Amino acid sequence: MQTSQQQSEFIDRRGFVQTAGLLSVAGMTGQSVFNAQAAEGRKDAEDSASKLIVHGKFPMNAEPHLSDLVESWLTPVEHFYIRSHAPVPKIDVKKFRLSIEGLVDKPFEISLDELAQEFKQASTIATMCCAGNRRIEHHHVKPVKGVLWKEGPLGNAKWGGVKLSDLLKKAGLRENAKHVWFEGSDIMRRGSVTYPFGASIPIEKALLDTDSTPGALVVTHMNDKPLEPDHGYPLRTVVPGYIGARSVKWLGKIVVSDRPSPNHYVATAYKLVEDGDDLEWAEKGPIYRLPINSAICTPSHDATVKAGTVRVTGYALPPGRAATTIAKVEISTNGGRSWIKAKLTSPAREYCWQLWSAEVSATAATKQLIVRATDSNGKTQPQRVDWNAKGYMFNAWHSVGVNVKS
């Protein structure tokens, strides 16, 4: 467990803040900024947290209010969920080197300046979403451990940096390269054992490069600004379409391997298990792709609304499958017996959510609004999903109760 003493390491004196504020990752030079940006970011995150629902501060885990979330297709950082497994690490960006190693011909280390100068800049828009989105709904079926996320741990951003595939090409992949591991600079502590957060993705994903979306980016910028500490400053991966846990913050090392990472968060977490015994953990593979999902953001749960026409808004997320978008969002006011089509109000892009709105007719008999989405391959959100011990991937029809007043 984190203590407030540990946490205090990350709340440094404000004297650093002016300095840190002047830096941009793409062009950082000169001064020693050990922990300065982290300190700035901690302050920023605390400011942001005032606009978020905070589940825990040590480490920081927080999600936006749904009425904020649904305001814009590109999510501003202040409304962007924060998912951390450990405190923001102290990184001396001047000394920092990203390491690329493993099954490559020419392993190398690279500074942030070199990264910005030697590689072509690339950007993409993609929705980051926690595998535990809507965990609370699994929890209501049967208790699960973990942060009890509601419908808010996701956000859509423009991510800027360099293509992972460009780094791998420079290193030169060996023939048996099958998975790419990411290792963070953050440190988990379990008793006396410490280890970094880690992830891995199949080489096919790492090398994917469609017209609109690279398979994965090594990212320095979020919505055209340097990453904030809580979002991985100075460097993170972004893997469009995959659960957020595969997009590793505070990236320090990339390892090419013939197998998935043995890191705890690949080998023994982020799996769909029911029993939760060692055998079932060993049987199950890591989860990667996000499932299709949707949620009603307004009205909020158990809101009182006036009888007559009610405006309903929310988001719909296509599954993490190439070239797949949301085709249809439907609302039901009668428990799913009939459905009204919502209007999609934002761009349709693979790996990106879409916002929607609908006008539905509510009477005193209306107790609940339900949403379900269908993707461009004709696949619809399921009505129910199986419970799993870690509460991942909840993507059944979403509903909110309403009190209709005449």
Place this chain on the structure above:
Amino acid sequence: MQTSQQQSEFIDRRGFVQTAGLLSVAGMTGQSVFNAQAAEGRKDAEDSASKLIVHGKFPMNAEPHLSDLVESWLTPVEHFYIRSHAPVPKIDVKKFRLSIEGLVDKPFEISLDELAQEFKQASTIATMCCAGNRRIEHHHVKPVKGVLWKEGPLGNAKWGGVKLSDLLKKAGLRENAKHVWFEGSDIMRRGSVTYPFGASIPIEKALLDTDSTPGALVVTHMNDKPLEPDHGYPLRTVVPGYIGARSVKWLGKIVVSDRPSPNHYVATAYKLVEDGDDLEWAEKGPIYRLPINSAICTPSHDATVKAGTVRVTGYALPPGRAATTIAKVEISTNGGRSWIKAKLTSPAREYCWQLWSAEVSATAATKQLIVRATDSNGKTQPQRVDWNAKGYMFNAWHSVGVNVKS
């Protein structure tokens, strides 16, 4: 592709048969029986095939008629499905040695005689079931490749041999032992490339040993008789609760490893994929546990039955989860609006199917009979299942059309 010339290797002269017939695996001594039992077995299989629906002879793939299958809880070999990926291999049982190697302190090779003499005999009853059971129902949604199995590729047998865990204990597992690979003596050919059929299971499964069921057996006997060639003579693995593909026939080698087998049938087959592209294959883990399932065996599809009371029979298979049995089997004559409880007519054992029968009332309006099963953890077969490219794990409610005549 197999040719009839290749196949002719396995149809040897009958002169061998008397000799082969005298052998028992547990006590084989003396004469050279190169291929004799295989030849005998080929003849046996062809005899058996007369009682099976043959999907292909080269290699042999066949399933029983459902009216035969449902006749007894322990399935006689003549009604037991045959699933082969390659022709029955020629094995000289006198020279044969099973090899145990990999992450063990004392790798060893062992003859069949030694296996029978040095290890405690063990047996268990378990239902073997192909991952492709009911593939035809996926195929009707959207075509899939592979043998178009109906509801028959499963059977319940008593398996005798030695515990895999005893072999592993003798070899001495190293600390990083995490998976156990099985390699068959059969040879797949893809163009100029050849490789054996293979599988692997997590070490936790290999070492499992409940009161009623060992985690896995290395088997010489089926229903108290030596294995027939089509069922893996002289040696196979049986992994209760797992898809049939993990129970490797003609077992030649056991390898202890820190990861799942790289064999084609673990690394790039027997996975649930939708797109079927390289990325999705890489993302998905191997399938192991059988899902809950059930089927109506009589009346047969589109049978004509007399109005009034109709007797319905079939099987129900619990999921491949320890200590889990079938709790309830239900029949609907009205599309699932209401259900009638069937009577379970055979023993309830983990990893074993149960047979059931029900008397339902049929009228001219009855067009279809539906069955669904619920396990002892309260989990019911789903009404629908997602299609997958290889047509595995079909376990939705099962139905047969009926023509009711007054």
